Amino acid sequence: MRINWMFQVLVLSVTFVRAQEINDWENPQVTGINKEAPRAAFFAFPGKYNPSDTDMKKAPNFLSLNGIWKFNWVERPADRPKCFYENGYDVSGWDDVVVPGSWELQGYDVPIYTDVEYPFPNNEPFIPHDYNPVGSYKRSFVLPDEWQGQEIYLRFDGVRSAFYVWVNGQKVGYSQDSKTPAEFDVTRWVKPGNNHLAVEVYRFSDGSYLEDQDYWKISGFERDVYLFARPRVHVRDFFIHAGLDSEYRNGRFGLEVEIENLPPVFGDFVVNCSVREAGLGKEVFNGTGTPVLLGDTPKVSFSAQIPKVQLWTAETPNIYLLIIQLQDGKGNVLESISRFFGFRTVEVRYGQLMVNGKPVTIRGVNRHEHDPV
Known part of the structure; x- marks a missing residue:
């Protein structure tokens, strides 16, 4: 009886440890962490409505983060630079990539096309750990002085397939779902002047099982990335x-x-x-x-x-x-x-x-x- 009891305790302990070690990108219960609730697609302009001023990219409360980012690519998660989001981490030797843009079309890995077959063994919700490329992105931005006292949001219009985000070395959150926007309230993490933004993108996630019918599998930032300010x-x-x-x-x-x-x-x-x-x-x-x-x-x-x-x-x-x-x-x-x-x-x-x-x-x-x- 004592041996049987000890065996049950061991099994429960291993099960608990494995449950604790489940990756967010292999957990169907997690599709976002600290992410804003979905909303209608719109941009709010400061002040009165002006019919000749409806281009959000010209609005004073909009800051594009498109352009050149520092970038590192690895074939499997275990090889990723785990502390790259820290402010003092040196990325000067990393390559430059254009955002938005799929990394397969910028010289990293290859696009994959399948019809009804998965590009990895079917073992839902798990993804092979020996081939799940990770792209690490980093850049800086200057927060406009006139944004002080407002709520600051960071928006990703589309990232494939799953990603974590840090601002000034602090973890902000996580998101997956390649074709829907992800917004994060970063007010508490940004500061006046220069700021640092880091994003870690996984090519595949448990969501990839739902995104697999008859199209090209590519990765990275597929749509715009930007900041915007709102009144409290x-x-x-x-x-x-x-x-x-x-x-x-x-x-x-x-x-x-x-x-x-x-x-x-x-x-x-x-x-x-x-x-x-x-x-x-x-x-x-x-x-x-x-x-x-x-x-x-x-x-x-x-x-x-x-x-x-x-x-x-x-x-x-x-x-x-x-x-x-x-x-x-x-x-x-x-x-x-x-x-x-x-x-x-x-x-x-x-x-x-x-x-x-x-x-x-x-x-x-x-x-x-x-x-x-």
């Missing part, structure tokens, strides 16, 4: 409802706006919402709401029926312009967001896909973005 009270997310009534003539408009309050700021804030015809600029709806900032997720909702809207279809893509503006109690506009949308109703009736009450047949093939990177 700002619009975190919004959701547009733009359907039609039963006659497919009048628009049913709805909008939910979620407010972020970091750290908690007390005061009166107002959300203004305007809907305009995109071509003529005619305003068809205007509303104002006041969020209650003391709640966990302050929200403001709007709804309206808009008569005789111009319908959106693939053949006639009529669109409207939504403008959201957040202002403080003194009437100062803190930020503005604009988004185009269309009124349509998509449904399945009697087994048939319908758009605005008319049957639609979809024909298409796989579409993957490989140009220009």
